[in-house]
Amino acid sequence: xxxxxxxxxxxxxxxxxxxxxxxxxxxxxxxxxxxxxxxxxxxxxxxxxxxxxxxxxxxxxxxxxxxxxxxxxxxxxxxxxxxxxxxxxxxxxxxxxxxxxxxxxxxxxxxxxxxxxxxxxxxxxxxxxxxxxxxxxxxxxxxxxxxxxxxxxxxxxxxxxxxxxxxxxxxxxxxxxxxxxxxxxxxxxxxxxxxxxxxxxxxxxxxxxxxxxxxxxxxxxxxxxxxxxxxxxxxxxxxxxxxxxxxxxxxxxxxxxxxxxxxxxxxxxxxxxxxxxxxxxxxxxxxxxxxxxxxxxxxxxxxxxxxxxxxxxxxxxxxxxxxxxxxxxxxxxxxxxxxxxxxxxxxxxxxxxxxxxxxxxxxxxxxxxxxxxxxxxxxxxxxxxxxxxxxxxxxxxxxxxxxxxxxxxxxxxxxxxxxxxxxxxxxxxxxxxxxxxxxxxxxxxxxxx
Amino acid sequence: xxxxxxxxxxxxxxxxxxxxxxxxxxxxxxxxxxxxxxxxxxxxxxxxxxxxxxxxxxxxxxx
Numbered sequence: 249x250x251x252x253x254x255x256x257x258x259x260x261x262x263x264x265x266x267x268x269x270x271x272x273x274x275x276x277x278x279x280x281x282x283x284x285x286x287x288x289x290x291x292x293x294x295x296x297x298x299x300x301x302x303x304x305x306x307x308x309x310x311x312x313x314x315x316x317x318x319x320x321x322x323x324x325x326x327x328x329x330x331x332x333x334x335x336x337x338x339x340x341x342x343x344x345x346x347x348x349x350x351x352x353x354x355x356x357x358x359x360x361x362x363x364x365x366x367x368x369x370x371x372x373x374x375x376x377x378x379x380x381x382x383x384x385x386x387x388x389x390x391x392x393x394x395x396x397x398x399x400x401x402x403x404x405x406x407x408x409x410x411x412x413x414x415x416x417x418x419x420x421x422x423x424x425x426x427x428x429x430x431x432x433x434x435x436x437x438x439x440x441x442x443x444x445x446x447x448x449x450x451x452x453x454x455x456x457x458x459x460x461x462x463x464x465x466x467x468x469x470x471x472x473x474x475x476x477x478x479x480x481x482x483x484x485x486x487x488x489x490x491x492x493x494x495x496x497x498x499x500x501x502x503x504x505x506x507x508x509x510x511x512x513x514x515x516x517x518x519x520x521x522x523x524x525x526x527x528x529x530x531x532x533x534x535x536x537x538x539x540x541x542x543x544x545x546x547x548x549x550x551x552x553x554x555x556x557x558x559x560x561x562x563x564x565x566x567x568x569x570x571x572x573x574x575x576x577x578x579x580x581x582x583x584x585x586x587x588x589x590x591x592x593x594x595x596x597x598x599x600x601x602x603x604x605x606x607x608x609x610x611x612x613x614x615x616x617x618x619x620x621x622x623x624x625x626x627x628x629x630x631x632x633x634x635x636x637x638x639x640x641x642x643x644x645x646x647x648x649x650x651x652x653x654x655x656x657x658x659x660x661x662x663x664x665x666x667x668x669x670x671x672x673x674x675x676x677x678x679x680x681x682x683x684x685x686x687x688x689x690x691x692x693x694x695x696x697x
Numbered sequence: 698x699x700x701x702x703x704x705x706x707x708x709x710x711x712x713x714x715x716x717x718x719x720x721x722x723x724x725x726x727x728x729x730x731x732x733x734x735x736x737x738x739x740x741x742x743x744x745x746x747x748x749x750x751x752x753x754x755x756x757x758x759x760x
Contacts, residue, residue: 287733690737
């Protein structure tokens, strides 16, 4: 029986001329996250057209090896979901999202968290240390990963540093790699903290949020003191990029895009480049304002609008030499911490959750799974509300099973699906346009339409 | 009337040319049906692995 196009072959809209002279269209195989250029006949076939008469058997074998043609009897969606279920169950990476402080020095309008001056107590820290140490010594894991989150995690910098020392020592004794990331508003970063984070706490990635050029960012993300922060944050990052002790430290610059800044890609990109952030260790990306436990209908843009805006933001980044990810670099079998018991979220009061969007959020924070002081040190995270996610998808309770981007999306957000707010990313709407930009970046020349 | 030898040689030569021409045409058809497939994934990383934004601050962002 003749092979059929994979359901995970997504074909770009535009024809290009490759450097070899061949006329091509780009194709993304979402199941492998690989991007190909193919001739127009093959592109048409993969896009649902007929197989060309006298098709080259050797070429067909190449398409099959790339995953672009498959046996018609295969249930590819079932394979993807099964692979995700196995990865969630058998994961070899132990992940902790830790919120050392419930306080934040900013008062962003779209934030749904309630901030209090609470930090992880000594008792909680001891329990955390024991839990991480048992995980490292278990022999079960190939790596230990910690994400520092909040609130603003740097409000409890001493706690973060203290815990990191213990965690790093546990990983080193066990002979397994340790990696850490900090999600911070960036205001409290300085040279001393950056060096401590990178050198002592093994932080390799820091994510900050900048919501526009200074005059917009400082209004959208005001400090509780009333002051602005844009210039301080970009200056700190630019200085860090020149610090010879921080050459292994990378930065993500996120922008929460809403009605207040949707059209400001160009001035923000220009400002970031002028500040020295068009750098190989800095990656920028736009993310839509979401309902993070609160009503953002007056702020948020629709998914369709975001899909078009993203392309404009990417083009602005590109014009100013900023690095940005056009397409996910790998499949995502496990969408988030909420669907694997090898990941857990620890709030500032010691309560353990499966989802990062529950702690500190009124109405959701009582969805905890216990306190870290009450869990056996060697036990996995208790079962949470979303650990049946793969069954949910397999049984068709969401449309993910029929979606071409499932392998690189993973379903986006189990929590929002359950709340009746389909969280499909804008990628679902603009993947073909992203593919075209990808082909351009690869040196192809677009042909007139 | 017997066919002259020169005519037989001429016919043989024409037949050989016809086979050669047909072979060239067949090769061209095969070339036109040849699949062009190039993997351009390498070298276009925009930075650390990123997934899709699922709405939260922690999903989609890998270390």
